[in-house]
Amino acid sequence: xxxxxxxxAIVTGAAGGIGRAAAILFAAEGARVLATDVxxxxxxxxxxxxxxxxxxxxxxxxxxxxxxxxxxxxxANAGIVGSMAPILQLTxxxxxxxxxxxxxxxxxxxxxxxxxxxxxxxxxxxxASVAGLRSGAGPAPYSASKAAIINLVAVAAHQLATTxxxxxxxxxxxxxxxxxxxxxDIARDKGKEDKIGQLNPLRRAGQPEEVAQLAAFLxxxxxxxxxxxxxxxxxxLSSSHPFVxxxxx
Numbered sequence: 001x002x003x004x005x006x007x008x009a010i011v012t013g014a015a016g017g018i019g020r021a022a023a024i025l026f027a028a029e030g031a032r033v034l035a036t037d038v039x040x041x042x043x044x045x046x047x048x049x050x051x052x053x054x055x056x057x058x059x060x061x062x063x064x065x066x067x068x069x070x071x072x073x074x075x076a077n078a079g080i081v082g083s084m085a086p087i088l089q090l091t092x093x094x095x096x097x098x099x100x101x102x103x104x105x106x107x108x109x110x111x112x113x114x115x116x117x118x119x120x121x122x123x124x125x126x127x128a129s130v131a132g133l134r135s136g137a138g139p140a141p142y143s144a145s146k147a148a149i150i151n152l153v154a155v156a157a158h159q160l161a162t163t164x165x166x167x168x169x170x171x172x173x174x175x176x177x178x179x180x181x182x183x184x185d186i187a188r189d190k191g192k193e194d195k196i197g198q199l200n201p202l203r204r205a206g207q208p209e210e211v212a213q214l215a216a217f218l219x220x221x222x223x224x225x226x227x228x229x230x231x232x233x234x235x236x237l238s239s240s241h242p243f244v245x246x247x248x249x
Contacts (some may be wrong), residue, residue, distance in 0.1 A: 003220040005030030008070050013037040014056050017177030018127060019062030021208035022075055022215045023048050029216055034068050037078065038085040041155030053078075058112075062151060065112040072120065073219040074113035074127040076106045079146075081179055084139045095141045102145035103152070110156050114165055121164025123219045126153055130234050137173070146171075150230045157228030166227040168218050173234025175206040200235035 009026050013019035014035035023035040027047050035045050036053035043050045053064050055078045065071060082098035083090060106126050113124050131138035132146030153169040160167060174196070196205045211233050217223050217230070232238050 003029045003216060003222060004073070007031040007072040007219070008034075008068065008111070009073035009075065009219065010034045010036065010064065010068060010071065010109075011077060012036050012053060012074040012105070012142050013127070014045065014050075015041040017179060018172065018175065018208045018211045018215075019075070019077040020042075020045065021212035022077065024076075025209070025212045025216050026073070026219065029220070031073065031219075034064070036064065038168075054109055056100040057109045061105075061108040064110050065116050070120070071113055071116040072122045074109050074117075074122070074124045075127075075215055075219065076109035076113075076124065077215075078105055079127060081141075082139065082141050087140050090140060098141035098145050102142065103148045106149050107152060110152070110167060114156065114160055114163075114167075115167045118163050119237070122166075123223065124156070124165065124167045125215050125218045126167070126169045128153070128171045128230055130171050130173045130232060130238050132230075133171060133232070133238055153230065154228045166218075166223070168223070168226055168228065169230040170211060170214055170218070170233045171230050171238075173200065173206060173237050175208060175211055175230070175233075177208055200237035201239075202235035204235065206233060206235060 004026055009031045011019050011023040014023045015162040017038035023033050023045060027033045033048040034051060035048045036051045037053045040052055054060050079102045080098060083094040110124055126149050129146040131143040132150050150169050153167050157167040214231060214233055218226060219245055
């Protein structure tokens with residue numbers, strides 16, 4: 001423990017799931033943490049500072065970063081699934097809602113955290129998704145926003161070259177969080193919990209704490225030479241093309 005001793009971190013989307021697990025872990029590793037979320041449930045976290053924050057509002061993000069002061073770590077994790085409708089039934093409002101939170105929210109965090117870190121350096125970690133790598137892991141607006149995050153991280157890493165600010169993305173697979181809870185609830189109600197995560201080599205879903213561990217690594221000096229990357233945490237699912245189980249050579 002203590003990998004983040006003396007560091008100051010902001011975590012967005014921290015009311016539950018990956019963000020909550022990361023805020024708790026960052027604090028346990030020695031960081032002073034400001035956990036934020038648009039949901040006031042974030043205030044139930046203990047051992048960290050908390051604030052309500054809408055990441056899609058640039059003025060709110062700018063004020064949050066400025067008021068927190070010295071900053072070494074930004075975990076831009078906040079995101080929503082949005083509409084599950086197929087492309088031909090989606091509206092502009094559906095797209096704008098998801099892009100506003102998932103992509104513009106991450107842009108706001110990179111912009112203002114990056115500016116705050118210019119003199120001392122730091123680490124910006126953004127939550128993308130395996131849905132941003134290829135189809136089949138989420139609805140269209142969600143998947144497109146996550147693919148855009150992956151590219152934005154690479155661009156930001158190069159534009160912040162020589163500043164000491166690193167920018168990376170994490171691409172979670174199926175993780176049990178409030179966002180994915182309906183999937184787990186349906187499987188359990190049908191007595192098919194053992195089928196959850198069956199397509200990946202580990203044959204299980206992941207937990208928020210497992211993603212938080214990667215976020216902590218990237219945030220810490222242990223990840224000092226990792227920059228502009230999108231690291232996958234999905235039990236190995238994306239490591240293979242589709243195949244019929246039991247019939248591989």
